[in-house]
Amino acid sequence: MSLKEKYKDYFLIGAAVNTHTIQTHKDLILREFNSITCENEMKYGEVTNDGVTYDFADADKIVAFAKDNGLAMRMHTLLWHNQSPPPIFKNTDRDRLLQVFRGHVNRMAQRYGKLVYACGVANEVIDDKGSEYFRKSPWLSIIGDDFVDVAFEYAKEAMPNVTLCYNDYNESEPEKSLKIAKLVRDMKNKGIPIDCVGLQAHWNIVSPSVDEIKRAFELYAGLGVKLHITELDVSLFAFEDRSVLKEPSLELIKRQADFYREVFAIFRQYRDIVESITTWGVADDESWLSNFPVPNRKNWPLLFDDNHQSKPCYEAIMDF
Ligand code: G3I
Numbered sequence: 001m002s003l004k005e006k007y008k009d010y011f012l013i014g015a016a017v018n019t020h021t022i023q024t025h026k027d028l029i030l031r032e033f034n035s036i037t038c039e040n041e042m043k044y045g046e047v048t049n050d051g052v053t054y055d056f057a058d059a060d061k062i063v064a065f066a067k068d069n070g071l072a073m074r075m076h077t078l079l080w081h082n083q084s085p086p087p088i089f090k091n092t093d094r095d096r097l098l099q100v101f102r103g104h105v106n107r108m109a110q111r112y113g114k115l116v117y118a119c120g121v122a123n124e125v126i127d128d129k130g131s132e133y134f135r136k137s138p139w140l141s142i143i144g145d146d147f148v149d150v151a152f153e154y155a156k157e158a159m160p161n162v163t164l165c166y167n168d169y170n171e172s173e174p175e176k177s178l179k180i181a182k183l184v185r186d187m188k189n190k191g192i193p194i195d196c197v198g199l200q201a202h203w204n205i206v207s208p209s210v211d212e213i214k215r216a217f218e219l220y221a222g223l224g225v226k227l228h229i230t231e232l233d234v235s236l237f238a239f240e241d242r243s244v245l246k247e248p249s250l251e252l253i254k255r256q257a258d259f260y261r262e263v264f265a266i267f268r269q270y271r272d273i274v275e276s277i278t279t280w281g282v283a284d285d286e287s288w289l290s291n292f293p294v295p296n297r298k299n300w301p302l303l304f305d306d307n308h309q310s311k312p313c314y315e316a317i318m319d320f
Pocket of ligand 1: 039040082083169200231288
């Protein structure tokens with residue numbers, strides 16, 4: 001039995017893919033997953049360099065793959081401080097930037113809005129530091145404090161039937177989760193059309209603790225929104241750990257399996273509101289973590305190994 005079959009009554013099982021992995025990992029994707037996200041190809045700065053001329057070739061390839069194979073798709077992402085085309089922030093003001101951004105949202109919606117079930121509208125706008133609320137960015141400084149609200153209004157207008165999510169990382173960290181919850185609560189109180197919180201879930205075997213993750217789920221579940229796990233991976237290294245490994249020890253592989261088992265138990269517990277679980281990549285041979293936070297350091301964060309074989313963490317989440 002595959003992952004998507006095992007979880008068919010619970011949630012969609014997704015993977016982030018790119019134009020390379022839809023070829024190299026095709027069999028595995030089609031066997032195990034029923035949802036995909038473009039790892040980069042739908043980001044603002046990837047579809048346009050200057051904010052005027054668009055090139056949808058890579059995103060189109062992935063969308064065609066989804067259509068041909070009956071996979072559901074998430075859109076990632078409309079407003080982000082990274083990978084946006086720098087010229088849109090030059091010599092501009094609030095009204096001009098809003099106009100340009102609304103044009104972008106409409107273009108993305110026109111091309112992909114009918115094909116996606118969910119969209120990460122705003123990404124990582126909350127600051128990690130306790131003393132700050134919003135992260136500093138040109139979006140915030142040029143548009144002002146309502147930049148996220150406006151993004152959701154534009155997205156709703158352009159994609160009325162798509163689940164609209166706010167997406168962030170360190171989403172289980174106690175202080176940051178309170179700020180994310182405040183953002184969502186305030187938006188709902190103002191009548192802003194937010195449907196969902198996307199929990200990136202870039203976790204490692206040390207942190208966050210399973211208790212922290214449970215508390216974050218309780219908090220988000222109380223907001224009356226859907227939850228999507230959008231970028232799940234479980235690094236074998238604590239974030240500050242800069243050591244390098246040739247091979248992971250059996251002990252680490254077991255700890256990773258235990259971690260996956262426990263967090264999937266939480267996901268199942270919240271099945272009424274959790275709609276999708278997406279891993280950030282397909283197999284360990286191609287993961288962003290093999291370059292972050294240490295360039296060229298091999299990591300093994302996913303459910304399938306370098307040869308696309310299932311790992312103990314896969315067996316752990318299939319065993320319930
Ligand atoms: O496309 C260029 C290529 O032309 C160039 O030769 C090459 C040389 O560095 O770079 C290529 O761009 C890279 C891009 O991925 C496409 O592969 C960038 O350097 C690289 O920085 C970029 O990394 C992506 C990262 O977002 C950028 O912020 C990762 O693949 C992607 O996995 C990662 O995903 C993010 C989510 O979107 C949001 N949450 C965090 C997550 C991890 O950072």
